[in-house]
Amino acid sequence: MAVSATLTTGIAGRYATALLELAEEQGALDQVESDLKAVRQALNDSAELRTAVGSPIYKRDELSAAMAAVAEAMGLSEITRNVIGLMAQKRRLFALGDVCDAYVARMAERRGELTADVKVAAPLSDEQRAALADALKAAFGRDVNLDETVDESLIGGLVVKVGSKLIDTSIRSKLAALQNAMREVG
Helix, strand or coil: CHHHHHHHHHHHHHHHHHHHHHHHHCCCHHHHHHHHHHHHHHHHHCHHHHHHHHCCCCCHHHHHHHHHHHHHHHCCCHHHHHHHHHHHHCCCHHHHHHHHHHHHHHHHHHCCCEEEEEEECCCCCHHHHHHHHHHHHHHHCCCEEEEEEECHHHCCCEEEEECCEEEECCHHHHHHHHHHHHHHHC
16 A cells, blocks of 8 residues: 555656646646645535546546546636646556645745645634644644644544644544553552
């Protein structure tokens, strides 16, 4: 599994870097970022799309045509459509989500921003999101983008990961710590 994840990360990084350079040449950095955020959201929302990009059973031409139709329906820019088409022809669509993530991360890095992966038990309100972003900005000294996902198994609280730092204030982890402490006593 680790070899597969490393392979995907390497492929995604190379595609994201090439796409960033191409978008910079064409003055389309922000447009491509917007496109890739929309593609990532579509992948998150559609099990059928995730299955299509991850499945080896489709022929290259079928997958290329399907992805071209999806890109057209989403109104993606020509540069983004071309890269997705190239990935389909090269049978690299399995890395599409990682390419989206890598490109967005590289753009944030260029702007001097950090990205915080935030897992919450329930969706944050706008006020909570702003307060968390402000607290993280104060702690890290840079603007922080929040990448929020809901994980009901946390029960309450949140888990924040910024780079290699992890802040876990979830009730699930507090219960696990309490359970471990009770085992040591008993």
